[in-house]
Amino acid sequence: MNQAKPFNWLGWSSFALLLVAWELGARATPKLELYFPPVSRILSALGQALAAGSITQHALVTLARFAEGFLLAALLAVLSGVVLGYFRFLNSLLATLIELLRPMPSVAIIPVAILLLGIGDGMIVSVTVYATLWPILINTIDGVRNIDPTLIDTGRTFGLNRWRILCQIILPGASPYIVTGLRIGLSIALILVTTAEMIAGSTGLGFFILDEERAMNSANMYAGIVVVALLGYMLNRLFLMIESRAMKWRHGMMARQAA
């Protein structure tokens, strides 16, 4: 479905036109330079920051925090999601607590985290884990509950032990939901890392961008945004790549069912 999609000439030219208009407009109105530095200057600021390594440093810090937070959240959420989805009683115990905590915008946890953990990596990673946990947890619970009980019963009849039922029936059956949760979690994790860096960081891209704005260094600020956008784009791409590899068996199964 995706292959042989023709190159979008129209879209790329409209994008290029926008950049050219920005460049020319910015050059024609030097007064607005603070707000709209010419694209060429943003690019040269980006090049300089890359060459000096400062922006790469911040990007790596952000990436490390993101990876730690996201992976930890994924591990915790999938494990507890499977447990909560499988054991009804535990789920009913925790349901009200989850319903109460979930609608709270996750960033509200940042002040508490600062209070408990101070300012630093631990705080940033913890708030990322907290926020990223929710979509993955909820989706995993849904996924486990939506598994056809006949499948599990069949597994039991064939004498599979609990562990094999978990690994060979429950996890594969819930995996489409888990993947959806992970994909939502991915963008949430990036939001939380950059936010925490803005509010209480002294490193990372979120800090860099806000700091350059405060220093009235708008070309650097835009350069930082370009880097964050690239990071977000690449992470998303990477996720889709891993997903299509990992879920290949499923496409085969769907095709078989359809046929």
Add this chain to the structure above:
Amino acid sequence: MGLRRFHGMAFLLTLLALWELAAQAEWINALIVPPPSKILKIFSELTWSGQIPMQILVSMKRALAGYLLAAVVFIPLGVLMGLSPTIHRLFEVIVEMLRPVPPPVVIPVALLFFGLGDEMKIFVIFFSCAWPILLNTIDGVRGIDWVLLNTARTFGLSRGKIIWQVILPACSPQIITGLRVSLPIMLILVVISEMVGSTDGIGYFVLDSQRRFKVAQMYAGMLALALLGYTLNQLFNFLQRLLLPWQRGLLRRGDEG
């Protein structure tokens, strides 16, 4: 279902009682984690004195302005992009370039342009709600049954009528999905933008309480935010049932058919 509720409530109350006990007995540092009774007391004081409702009102004005603006701009754009492949191709690259930008990163840009005022938050919310609304609307329009459109054309409906009476109703479930997905994003972004650059609003209130070490007040603010998030969701469901009653009927019919 009733038993489930009961278990959940019982567990929650047990947890709160343990927390209360631990804080009262000073097993945990009550300065950092005050007992729930104190948080509730402060919460009700701040609610009756009008302080928390005021802050929520300030935040909600900004949030709704940005949210509605995003809806007004991006639903029509989505309809256009869904209907015309040319317009879709025209904007596709720009959208794909802007979409991976994590929304909080737009805050510094908005600060630069608008300073600390309301416009800054409105812009940030507008930007972050834009993508779910736009992409869902496009999907909705593209998924319309072409028989519907052709029938409308055969009956000689004008373009305006086709858009209002055929296209928008047919893709309203997807538009609603986009609006629903944007709702928590709106709340998150108003809180973030108030934390990063503001002098009022509920997000500022929570962070400021922490900075002044008014810990119980900080938790009270968080409780207010949780209630706000819950209320917004309920309100959305209510409005959806009120404004689009036919949709449920349509969905039911779809299930049967």
